[in-house]
Amino acid sequence: MPTIIVDVMPKAELLDPAGKAVAGALDRLGDSTFSAVRIGKRFELTVDGEADDAAVAAARELAESLLSNSVIEDVVSVRVAGE
């Protein structure tokens, strides 16, 4: 069955304490390749039928209304898996 993937990230201007904590662990590992970490969420929506434009539109609406809170997060992508 096709899957639609929704990615949600905390707004760029917000502190991301979870990401900061992971960045702190990188520091302690002595890794200097990466300077920052931000943590978001990935949702995999299994489509009952075709992953057509209507399904993607429905996923986008769900992403904006339920899967994210626009006060604190941004929906960064809504896409069909494998495309």
Add this chain to the structure above:
Amino acid sequence: MTRIGVITFPGSLDDRDAQRAIRHAGAEAVALWHGDHDLHDVDAIVLPGGFSYGDYLRCGAIASLSPIMSEVVDAAERGMPILGICNGFQMLVEAHLLPGGLIRNDHGSFVCRDQRLRVENTDTAWTNRFESGAEITIPLKNGEGGYIADAETIARLEGEGRVVFRYLEVNPNGSINDIAGITNTRGNVVGLMPHPEHATEEGFGPDTDAAMRNGTDGLAFFASALAALSLA
């Protein structure tokens, strides 16, 4: 007798304490269930603290879509006093009954302390028994209590006097402008992160100068709702 409902959600923790606080204030506490479409003729509602649905998705987000929340939203629009405490506050913002959002504490840790607050607005359904500018101490316990909103919303809240409680001495979670609680334009819906229901009986509250654990600053929240209802 005035009936104040307390809604229990899967993962609510402070529903019993809220019921107890309501009884201390002299009202009848009515247990309400998240899965019902029935407010059982209550006169006011408390959304209690806890970790509804394990804080999955976002704190309060799944609970804000519970069956009973459609009745809560209708009641809020009719002017019924509604108080959201901690997880209940998170539900109120997720249900769009209050603006803004609550994010993980800026220092990344869960915090549990007796918290000093200033009551900035004594015109709401839940604060009318306080004196203006009153300084109170009630417990605070949260991991995601940082209040945020966009600059325009903050300016509006401040300009309209809708910041009801402000943290004193310590900002425990990085909330913008030390905001601990806010209200809607009508003043019937109030949400805050600290827990008034844990400070309503001597022997079981925060320490005071007079004696250990005898702080009862939370009682006036519930007495305020009774006063608001008696005027209505």
